Amino acid sequence: MQRLAFISAFAIVCSSASAQTGAGGFVYGKDHAYFLEAPKGWVLDSGDAAKEDVGGVFHPANAHWPESGVIIYTDFYKKRKGLQTPSDAMENDIALFRKEGSVIHPVKKAPIKTNTGGLVGEVCHFGPDRRGQYDVRAYFTYKGYIDYFVLIARDKATFEKALPAFEHVVRSYAPQLKVIHESPKKA
Numbered sequence: 708m709q710r711l712a713f714i715s716a717f718a719i720v721c722s723s724a725s726a727q728t729g730a731g732g733f734v735y736g737k738d739h740a741y742f743l744e745a746p747k748g749w750v751l752d753s754g755d756a757a758k759e760d761v762g763g764v765f766h767p768a769n770a771h772w773p774e775s776g777v778i779i780y781t782d783f784y785k786k787r788k789g790l791q792t793p794s795d796a797m798e799n800d801i802a803l804f805r806k807e808g809s810v811i812h813p814v815k816k817a818p819i820k821t822n823t824g825g826l827v828g829e830v831c832h833f834g835p836d837r838r839g840q841y842d843v844r845a846y847f848t849y850k851g852y853i854d855y856f857v858l859i860a861r862d863k864a865t866f867e868k869a870l871p872a873f874e875h876v877v878r879s880y881a882p883q884l885k886v887i888h889e890s891p892k893k894a
Contacts, residue, residue, distance in 0.1 A: 730744075730745055730750070730751055731743060731744040731745065731751070731879070732751045732753075732763065733883070734762035734763045734781055734782075734783070735762075735883075736783070739783060739849075739850070739851075739852050739882075740882070740883040741849075741854060741880055741881060741882045741883060742879070742880075742881040742883065743763060743781065743876055743879050743880060743881075744875070744876070744879035745765055745876070746765070746871070746872040746875035746876060748767060748768055748872075749765050749766065749767055749768060749779075749872055750765065750766060750767075750768050751763060751764070751765055752764050752765070752766060752771070755771060755772065755778075756780070759780060761780045761781065761782040762780075762781050762782045762783065763780065763781045763782075764778060764779070764780045765778070765779040765780070765872070765876055766778050766779070773861075776860060776861040776862065776865045777858070777859070777860040777861070777865050777866070777868075777869045778858070778859050779856065779857065779858045779859075779869070779872065779873055779876050780856070780857050780859075781854070781855065781856045781857070781876070782854075782855060783852045783853060783854040783855065784796065784852065784853045784855070785851060785852055786848075786851050786852060786853060790853065791848075792848060792853075793828070793829035793846035793847065793848060793853065794829070795853075796846045796853050796855060797813065797815075797829070797831050797844070797846065800831075800833070800844060801813055801833075804833060804836060807836075807837065808837050809834075809836035809837040809838075810837070811833050811834060811835075811836055813831050813832065813833050814831065814832045815829070815830070815831050816830040816831065816832055816843070817830065818830055819845055819874055819877045819878060820878070821847075821877070821878055821879070821880050821881065822878045822879060822881075823879075823881040824881065824882070826847055826849070826880065826882070827847075828845040828846055828847045828856070828877055828880070829845065829846050829847075830843065830844070830845045830846075831843070831844055831846075834866075835863070839861070839862070840859055840860065840861055841859070841860045841862070841863055841865075841866035842857060842858065842859050842860075843857070843858045843866075843870070843873060844856065844857050844858075845873075845877045847880065847882075849882045850882075854880065854882070856873065856876060856877050856880070858870070858872075858873040
């Protein structure tokens with residue numbers, strides 16, 4: 708996983724108190740970026756993204772993880788040997804669950820199509836894991852990357868209630884065609 712930076716399109720979001728529901732933002736690396744939108748009642752939180760070392764974190768406006776019992780996060784992998792497709796990413800995630808001692812039964816679900824560009828993400832439900840948490844993931848390939856989204860919930864009821872928010876975030880996924888990155892000037 709790469710260390711990513713995040714810029715909010717409407718406000719720099721440091722906490723849920725200063726976040727705007729429905730606000731959007733970019734997840735980006737050196738030569739890769741995509742835009743996302745927070746669902747109604749949720750916030751895109753750059754402080755939590757930095758703390759969790761991922762590109763972007765969404766949580767209900769009234770509480771941060773773990774108090775909220777649910778979180779959506781996103782990040783991306785640069786394609787490499789053994790990690791070229793969404794199916795490869797799913798298999799990698801299954802192996803990580805098993806390595807940590809979770810006996811999971813992954814179930815492929817209907818793909819999710821984005822609102823812009825008509826990209827199609829492969830979706831898989833995981834869980835409950837060894838901690839009793841439920842998890843759904845969506846994976847997209849775009850250029851040399853696999854962009855992925857994860858919803859984690861502490862229990863099944865919270866998981867099912869949060870699925871529409873997850874789908875909203877995934878449908879808002881809009882890769883940017885051109886990313887301009889300038890290195891800091893040396894003095």
